[in-house]
Amino acid sequence: MNDSELIWHEKSRTEVFRTPVFTVTERTSESPDGRRGIYIVNEAPDWVIVIPDTGETFLMVRQWRHGEKALSIEFPGGVIDKGEAPLEAAKRELMEETGASAGKLTFLGSMNPNPALFSNHVHVFLAEDLKFSGKQDLDEDEYVNYMPVLKSEVLKKIGSWEYCHALMASAAALYMAAKI
Structure with a gap:
């Protein structure tokens, strides 16, 4: 597999919870072969x-x-x-x-x-x-x-x-x- 076949594509993003220091998001992403998964990501300032x-x-x-x-x-x-x-x-x-x-x-x-x-x-x-x-x-x-x-x-x-x-x-x- 070459590296381009490892890349997932985000299909949607939903804010789950917001705090003063970070935001929890739920992201639905699609794998290179079309499978979908739901992933939790913390977004914060650098x-x-x-x-x-x-x-x-x-x-x-x-x-x-x-x-x-x-x-x-x-x-x-x-x-x-x-x-x-x-x-x-x-x-x-x-x-x-x-x-x-x-x-x-x-x-x-x-x-x-x-x-x-x-x-x-x-x-x-x-x-x-x-x-x-x-x-x-x-x-x-x-x-x-x-x-x-x-x-x-x-x-x-x-x-x-x-x-x-x-x-x-x-x-x-x-x-x-x-x-x-």
Whole structure:
């Protein structure tokens, strides 16, 4: 089979449930040989992750994650606002969560968090030459601490209970690939 024979075609899309952060849709799609299936897809805005590199450390954030019911140590990041470019969102999220701005922001890549279930993408940026204002500008429902963490500790502990966010591991892989 060649790749063109793997492609399904969406025939209909129905909104099942809308929340402030994502919409659940039911999609009826047709396989290459004419079979139909119903699939659930979560639609959400794209996100950014920023990897603040200070030399020996990454500037990390610690915040509560409701799904995990635990604190998580992560790279700064968040939702891209409607009409906002990923680069601008990366600058904004870095400043909001850490009070830092980057003299240099490098795009490392984009990926889908889970292409079986999600329609959005996360865009990863490397932030270097950081300057600190010392003032966070958090959203109303955001409670975030920031701190430098040795790069070796972050890379060693990804996948542990403290570093449980899978997208952080994906972002770290893009970072390591850029540094090879």
